[in-house]
Amino acid sequence: MKNFTSFADAGDYKALLQQALEIKANPFGYQEVGRNKTVGLIFFNPSLRTRLSSVKAAYNLGAQVWVLNAGTDSWTLETVDGAVMDGSTQEHIKEAIAVMSQYCDVLGVRTFPTLTDREADYGEVFFNKIISYATVPVISLESATLHPLQSFADLLTVAETKRTERVKVVLTWAPHVRALPQCVPNSFCDWFTDIDWVDLVITHPEGYELDPIFTRGARIEYDQHKALAGADFVQAKNWSSYHDYGQVLSTDPNWMLTPAHMAGTNDARFLHCLPVRRNVEVSDAVLDSPNSLIIQQAGNRTFAMQTVLHELLK
Numbered sequence: 001m002k003n004f005t006s007f008a009d010a011g012d013y014k015a016l017l018q019q020a021l022e023i024k025a026n027p028f029g030y031q032e033v034g035r036n037k038t039v040g041l042i043f044f045n046p047s048l049r050t051r052l053s054s055v056k057a058a059y060n061l062g063a064q065v066w067v068l069n070a071g072t073d074s075w076t077l078e079t080v081d082g083a084v085m086d087g088s089t090q091e092h093i094k095e096a097i098a099v100m101s102q103y104c105d106v107l108g109v110r111t112f113p114t115l116t117d118r119e120a121d122y123g124e125v126f127f128n129k130i131i132s133y134a135t136v137p138v139i140s141l142e143s144a145t146l147h148p149l150q151s152f153a154d155l156l157t158v159a160e161t162k163r164t165e166r167v168k169v170v171l172t173w174a175p176h177v178r179a180l181p182q183c184v185p186n187s188f189c190d191w192f193t194d195i196d197w198v199d200l201v202i203t204h205p206e207g208y209e210l211d212p213i214f215t216r217g218a219r220i221e222y223d224q225h226k227a228l229a230g231a232d233f234v235q236a237k238n239w240s241s242y243h244d245y246g247q248v249l250s251t252d253p254n255w256m257l258t259p260a261h262m263a264g265t266n267d268a269r270f271l272h273c274l275p276v277r278r279n280v281e282v283s284d285a286v287l288d289s290p291n292s293l294i295i296q297q298a299g300n301r302t303f304a305m306q307t308v309l310h311e312l313l314k
């Protein structure tokens with residue numbers, strides 16, 4: 001593994017998943033790998049889970065860790081090549097990333113999409129620029145189009161809680177008050193379409209089709225109740241339109257996940273990456289039900305990150 005930005009970077013996912021299960025069972029058993037190593041984390045956007053689980057993962061591995069919130073903790077960073085920096089930006093990422101690379105052995109980076117320039121977002125122009133300026137391996141802490149650590153944690157959660165050999169996993173769109181990135185659903189599809197024991201079904205209102213590069217022929221069912229029938233796992237998430245880029249096409253409250261939606265499933269376990277807008281995306285009754293895995297899922301973020309750090313530092 002050179003960098004960790006997508007399912008493809010995971011390589012042999014079965015081996016990586018096995019490693020994650022072993023690390024979870026023995027979290028402090030790999031501290032030689034992190035000894036005298038430093039993990040750097042830079043956030044261009046807010047975070048709770050990714051930030052804290054990454055710090056915990058580094059500690060578990062015996063590594064040191066620093067965190068920088070770009071712009072608020074540091075100089076305001078310029079990202080445009082060739083910019084005449086006579087405005088509010090004070091330092092170019094070209095120097096900043098190269099300098100930070102000297103202070104760590106692996107660099108985690110969080111960026112979000114513009115949701116206005118699809119070509120730049122889906123070309124991962126900003127993230128790829130960071131990779132090109134970095135002189136250490138780079139881990140995506142969520143980029144413009146993907147959130148691989150989240151999906152790896154989702155896979156770990158499904159793998160450790162599934163009750164049958166094969167499972168039906170449903171990704172359902174949920175309403176929201178803002179236009180959100182497609183990273184989490186793209187990434188969920190990127191990871192779950194190729195798992196041989198998963199039947200993935202995606203459900204959303206028309207117009208919310210994701211980039212087929214990530215859905216790769218997964219079944220799309222526009223009738224949410226039909227999609228949910230017999231599901232073993234349900235992951236809910238809002239996203240804005242990919243085709244009508246960054247637009248909110250629906251706020252239909254009927255898509256909010258409630259016990260009535262869950263009634264047709266196979267007593268499905270419930271997943272959400274968090275943060276979640278309660279009683280907009282998902283009702284309290286689903287989030288707080290015994291079938292809700294959201295806290296365990298967030299807990300697994302530590303082991304996803306620790307496994308990736310282990311791969312890159314060993």
Ligand SMILES: NCCC[C@H](NC(=O)CCC(=O)O)C(=O)O
Pocket residue numbers: 142178180181182183184238273274275276277
């Ligand atoms: N990192 C996990 C999700 C991050 C982001 N959610 C958000 O921005 C929610 C913000 C709000 O609820 O206003 C997303 O959907 O990609």
Ligand SMILES: NC(=O)OP(=O)(O)O
Pocket residue numbers: 046047048049050051142150273274275
């Ligand atoms: N799920 C997730 O990535 O959460 P944060 O945005 O809080 O890191």
